[in-house]
Amino acid sequence: METIFKRYEKKYILTSFQYIQLKNTLKGRIVQDEFGQYIVRNLYYDTHDYALIRHSLSHPTFKEKLRLRKYENYPYQFIELKKKFEGVVYKRRMLVQDPDFQIKEEINHFIQTTAAAPKVALSYDREAFVCAKDRDLRITFDRNVRFQTQFLDFLPHDNERFLFDEPRIIMEIKTKDAIPYWLAGTLSDLDIFPCSCSKYGMIYENFLQKEDVCSTVY
Numbered sequence: 001m002e003t004i005f006k007r008y009e010k011k012y013i014l015t016s017f018q019y020i021q022l023k024n025t026l027k028g029r030i031v032q033d034e035f036g037q038y039i040v041r042n043l044y045y046d047t048h049d050y051a052l053i054r055h056s057l058s059h060p061t062f063k064e065k066l067r068l069r070k071y072e073n074y075p076y077q078f079i080e081l082k083k084k085f086e087g088v089v090y091k092r093r094m095l096v097q098d099p100d101f102q103i104k105e106e107i108n109h110f111i112q113t114t115a116a117a118p119k120v121a122l123s124y125d126r127e128a129f130v131c132a133k134d135r136d137l138r139i140t141f142d143r144n145v146r147f148q149t150q151f152l153d154f155l156p157h158d159n160e161r162f163l164f165d166e167p168r169i170i171m172e173i174k175t176k177d178a179i180p181y182w183l184a185g186t187l188s189d190l191d192i193f194p195c196s197c198s199k200y201g202m203i204y205e206n207f208l209q210k211e212d213v214c215s216t217v218y
Contacts, residue, residue: 003100005091010179010194012171012187019141019169021190029182030129030139039072040142041123041154044200045116052116053204061086065200066110068096068118070154077154081107118152120208122199123160124170137183138174145170147203163203170197 014022045066046052056063062085069078077096081103082089092107094100110116124142131137145163171192173179187193 003093003103005089005093007089007091007174007176008087008178009089010173011197012173012192012194013197014141014169014171014192016167016169018190018192019171022171022186022192025186025190026129026139029132031132033128033130033138035071035128037125037127039123040126041070041072041121043068043118043152043154044120044122045111046119047114047116050119050204050208052114053200056198057201057205059196064110066107066116079107081110120147120149120200120203121152121154121157122147122203123156124199134180136176137180140172140174142170142172142199143167145199147207149208161207163199163206170199 044053045068052065056065062083064081064083066079066081069080070076076098078093079096081092083092084090092103094103094107122145124145127141127143129139129141131139146160147163148157148160150159151157173183
């Protein structure tokens with residue numbers, strides 16, 4: 001199991017029409033990975049006043065986030081420390097049930113210095129692909145992004161709220177190098193452009209920030 005990642009990541013928000021267009025255009029160039037379609041469930045860590053996500057949204061040169069993650073139909077849980085520096089993503093990941101000593105030390109240090117704890121349960125339905133000729137190029141489509149803050153576990157709950165009012169798909173392109181010209185050209189032709197669209201960040205800005213302000217006022 002790969003535990004340390006270094007890669008470039010680009011995110012995009014697609015309409016249903018753009019998603020269909022892109023899937024049709026990429027037919028033959030990408031194939032589903034070995035897991036295909038599945039649900040991803042996350043617990044995001046933060047401070048009591050959401051200092052970590054507020055810092056991340058200020059577009060700093062360096063930022064970190066910590067999350068617990070579980071994949072549907074997979075019995076184990078991962079804990080991931082994700083760092084981004086000057087556009088490059090570095091991720092440390094370990095199995096909760098079988099911790100790696102070095103990564104565990106990094107995560108413990110992060111928790112001790114930030115006093116972070118689970119704050120948001122965030123889930124989505126993922127469809128994952130890799131490039132047929134380069135499996136280091138990975139494309140994921142996430143839909144039905146939903147969250148809740150009451151039950152911090154990996155179970156579905158009736159109080160989950162959806163991030164988007166209208167159908168939207170968050171696409172992520174992950175690669176060890178720059179996005180290849182053929183893919184960049186395809187995206188440009190379809191008017192699909194990258195954006196700063198962290199799921200947790202958008203949930204904070206559109207929901208949690210407003211609720212935090214209201215609770216402070218009242």
